[in-house]
Amino acid sequence: MTAFAVDTGKVRLTKFYFCLGLLIIALLAGAVRAQTIYAGADKRPDSTHYALALQQIGNLDDDLALRGVDDRQGLPFGIRSDQHVKRLQLDLAYRRSPALIEQLSHLNVLLNGEVVSTISLSEPRHDEDGWNRVKADLPTQLLQPYNQLAIQLIAHYTLRCEDPVHPDLWADIGKQSRLIFDVEPLVLPDELGLLPSPFFDPRDVRRLNLPIVISGVTDARLEAAGVLASWFGALAGYRGAHFPVSTDKLPEHGNAVFIGRAAEGVAGMNLPEPVGPTVTIRPNPNDPTGKMLIVTGRNDEEIMSAAKGLALGAQTLSGATAQFNKLQVEPRQPYDAPNWLPTNRPVTLGELLPVDDLTRRGRAAPPISINLNLPPDLSNWRIKTVPIKLRYQQSTTSDDDEGALNVSVNHTHIARFPLADRMKTGQQWMSGDLSAIQRTVHVPLDKLGSLASMQFQFGYRVPPQEECRNSLLDSRRSAIDPESTIDLSGIPHHIAMPDLAAFSTSGFPFTRMADLSETIAIVPAQSGPSEYGALLTLLGRAGRVTGYPATGIKVKHGAEAADLVGKDILLIESGKPSPLLTQWADRLPQAERSDNHAAAVSGWKPGDIITRLSNLLGTRTHPSPTAVSARSSPAYFAGFESPVSSSRSVIVARGKDGQQLLSAVELLIDNEAQAQRVQGGLSIVYDNRVESVSKGRTYYVGNLGFYQTTLWFFGRYPLALIAVYLLGALLAGAVFYSILHARARQRLRIQDSDE
Template sequence: MPAPCPGARLLPSMMAIALLATTPAALDATAATRTTNVNSDVLETAPAPVPAGGRTYRVTLKQLGALFPLQLRGVQGNSGVAFSIRNDEVVTAARLRLNYAYSPALINELSHIRVLLNEQVAATIPVPNEQGGMSLQREINIPPRLITEFNRLNLELIGHYTLDCEDPAHSSLWANVGNDSELELTVTPVAQANDLALLPEPFFDRRDVRPLKLPIVFANVPNATQLEAAGALSSWFGSLAGFRRADFPASVGQIPAKGNAIVLALGNERPGGLELPAPKGPTVAVMANPNDATGKLLVITGRDAKEIKTAAAAVTVGSPALSGALATIIELKALKPRKPYDAPNWLAGDRPVKFGELVEEQTLNVAGYSPDLIRINFHMPPDLFAWREKGIPVELKYRYTARPTRDKSTLNINVNQQFLRSLPLLAVNHEQPNALNRLAAKVLPENDLLPAEDAFRIPLFKLPAQTQLQFHYYYDVIKQGACKDVLLDNVRGTVEPDSTVDISGFSHFLAMPDLAAFSNSGFPFTRLADLSETAVIMPDKPAEGDYSTFLSLMGLMGRVTGYPATSVTVAQAQQADALRDKDLLVIGSSANQPLLTQWADALPFSLNGGSKRFQISDFAYRIFDWWDPDQRDRAKPRSSEVSFNSDSTDAVITGFESPLQSGRSVVVLASNQPLGLQQAVNALLDPDLVTGIQGSTAVIRGKQIDSLVAEQSYYVGHLNPLIYMQWFLSRNPLTLIVLGAASALLIALLLYLSLRARARARLKPKN
């Protein structure tokens, strides 16, 4: 008589568990959740009351880092996201709105989805068969007591599809959680001391993944120096905000009714009735917002505009040293000038850069048969010249749990979700060890991860300015047969922090104008991280919207470089001639920016109220959006022009060579209405919209972006003479033919003269 299957012996236990799951106690464990099919009316639950002074906000799982829906696979599939709570807030209520689906093959008595917060069960979601395969929604109340400063929200599928022996990696064991699911948090503010030692909190808190919105208030109409000070502050906060994006709405003389803000006041100016002592020098202070008991103001003041700029610089580069509610800056030594391409956020161009310099070491380790990706984010200068180069070299070092037998396990390498290469994961050699294996066993600890190395190159056309290198350990699941398949949690993988990526062998040379380089990297202005070779030309009579555009652009530059724009120059149109040795960023409209009239011949557009003119090239009719490493297919000269009248709001971003000095660049942000400038800024800050800003002229209308012209008329950067000659001749074959013919004629002439000289010498009579 054959032996009973092991799964059969477990049947009574499984049935007992199933019965327990239907008891009132088990039903109470899921009472905090409600489910509905998305095709029916959504069940409404009473929202949690908001405490006095509190607020409620929502973040999606995508905002928390889940770029794709969470895939739960196997008998115990697990995935999740991390979230944090601001230091000046405490959570009083939390709710999770899940959009999910699960396999109809799951046994509902034995299967469920667990919601875990910081490894504690917050709720259990049943998986009834009648709803299997449907798109469902569920609201789950999370106990606030489980929430701490730094949190991990996990969703875990406990899945079974048969009462008999089952395959733990069976394809029917799945659940899917949409990354549009929302976490709703109700928070109450916590009183914070007025202390500069807390900077950048509470104005920016790294725990907060939401976009940063920080108003900047000028006590009176600011002059150029005050704007430079405000630009340094906004770029500093922009560098801190990073991926979150940062907006800096500006106002004159009006403190916001709620929340935090930055205030710049000159001398005895007191916007909103603020009570401040008369400044005795560059002064920085933190105080309560008089309109909001829970808000704070960062006040920058001085006896003149230069002292305000000094105080702002002290905050951006010396905030860790400040303390107290008020500090007067006695001395701030001049900062060391920045060097080209030395932005902290960019890969160093003079040496190989280790992965450990780019990410925290613990993120380079993964575990399990379905591990998350190991991600290496880095930012490169957009003007790297890789003509006839094989790509950017990467020296990869990694370790992994050796496979028990030879199988299809691999380490897959992707760049921005594009497959690059695959490296096999080797098996342990169970044969009698030879002398080399015995020596290796002495050097390596027993059962240690197997070390390996690989060198490869990444083609530059696969690497935009903002790049993510992704490593995925794929482990092949070996089938042992019925009732024998068991997945042991004993596999590990790592990418070593001393792996390197190296761009030191590349020159800097780029065809311009190129709005993609500007929108993604702030180039050419960010070539120097402190923007010391950049001048921003403001309108003659700027409005608050113009100030906001300038501050948000400085925040964008700070996000790209990771360094405050402490040396940017702010000027007006009449000063442009004196700034010919700088790259110019022009803001305004035809009504208040004289340069748009003075440089009308260089501009491919005209905006004058409802009257509009645009020049167009064949670039506007391209079928595919793709990047050519040599850019010769992107150059499309202007071929037509259209003029019309309409009441639409149009914003234009265009680039061209400076009419004041060759080799210098001008980028113009212009609109026929104030709202248009904000639309342009929103497009630059939106990761989904910014990809549409290309060529040399782009028109923005709300969320619609059209790139009309891709005219490349000049170059920035330098090549060594030999490479430049080869590159120039490759782009000008007619010149190569002429030079070849001229060289042949010259060689023929030299040979002719040489042979004639030899002939005359031979025929000359000897004495």
């Protein structure tokens, strides 16, 4: 037997190099895999690095004001469920009183109640606008799905005894301050129970941008897409929503919605054959970190059922796939949109705002704000005000406090109620509690509009303080009772049309029915992604207004007159005018005619006689001298009465091509200032600006009732009233003449018989 000597050192070294090689190979493989998985996410806009201004996070109109020796203001913000925050930074803009003692005054940054940074006020760092700028890193380990960011001011202006509410104790936090996020994507499970995330995440305050892929476009599939667009629009709310449309390919990155049959799958979508209306969620084939929400069925009817089931019952779904049985949707009633203030009963303020948000602390607390969405066709012809039965209470006060409750609408002062003189100016409504008062406030209806904000501001005079006394204890508590009511019942619905402002702000007249069941949308026969995207973006805005999916919408690629009877019509146009628009060219506020075609005027349609008389006596309004013709403009919105049905409306959204049409529609979402310029009967869009031209014959939508309509008609047209008076006088004269003539003849016969 031969013995071999083994060099154990060399063996160990060989094993070491072998293991090291395996480790390097594993690391390289992991890096390649990670690069493959996250390459798409890195290319996504704002997927790894984005900033949110405090104005956007808190929907702020003004800067955050900090007052006194110790004051703080906070804002909530959330973290998307499909993102992990690697780094979070606060880019703070502030101004402060020059009288503050730099060594004793500072700003604290708090995250979820923990002080995470202290900013000294000793070194000014002014930017071009005169704001001090400073950046602070926030610890990501404190982050939760929902977070609270607060800025605290500690301020002193003297080394001696100081007044805790001295006017020199102040600092302002600029609304342009930002939170800067550095994030990486997370892969979520294929779980419908997470809906609406990740397609819409309520923690994300940015505008929703959700691609929708429609395979084998048909009218029914466009309707299904409209249902989902309006649902996501309702969820997005104030954020706004855009829906880029594709018909032949999936998005390269992120989340998307797919609508179509399995057998007609777009490249990359290998779907099993469904057995009924089906909704499923799976990874995006082009981006493993993204998700596809797939709405499918064996035919168009089942696809529509799946879309309705998803929009109305998403909160009940679970698992990766769900199927729907026969779906029954309750019919909606006019003006019953969830986001609109009911007009058939008094509404308590507790229904509009949580009880905690109706309470304020301190002598100079911020106002209590309540947003109101009203139908835009409320008539103020005979009813000028809206009654608010206001109940409020506050901590026991003395007459020296000079406290008051100021009521404003859209920051316009409406009423002021002193708080100290309770027995003289208020009515006791809670036995034994003299701080609880009931008052009635009459708010002018024309001050409300379709979008209104009511502010209730409690304010108290700060009592004078002697030097070197105890600090001021601010223990004030003020509240609006949640049983306070606002009452719109009894106000009729009646509005002069066309009114593109009502369409721009409230989607009217389509949103009169929350499910858009009395609306038909007509798209060009040769439509493409831009036209479909414009339609879905408008339907998303309608969902934002109503808070309900458009389960009753009808969509047609071109339509016959019989399809339009009894419907409000949304006409999507691009390129060459459609036959329908050509036929109705003379109805446009500014006619757009073909060179060789003159449209015939449709005859009178049966309708309300008084309304028709109003139209007959109405006068045309003329455009301003600076108006640009609709025909030469890149895009425009127009409104006129439907030639098919009286008191029904046609809204035209038209662009010279699909992209200009889509840009004009997106302007309504992205630019609030320009959207407010969409008014009258014609609004022309060019260079991202809107110019409105009122032109066309006025018609009326709604019903005042026979008696009120008669009074309104004669009040608007006094010549008609004079004519009625003259006719009445002639009739009365004829009656009296007949009576007197008959009596004279009878008397003559009696005389003849006596002779």
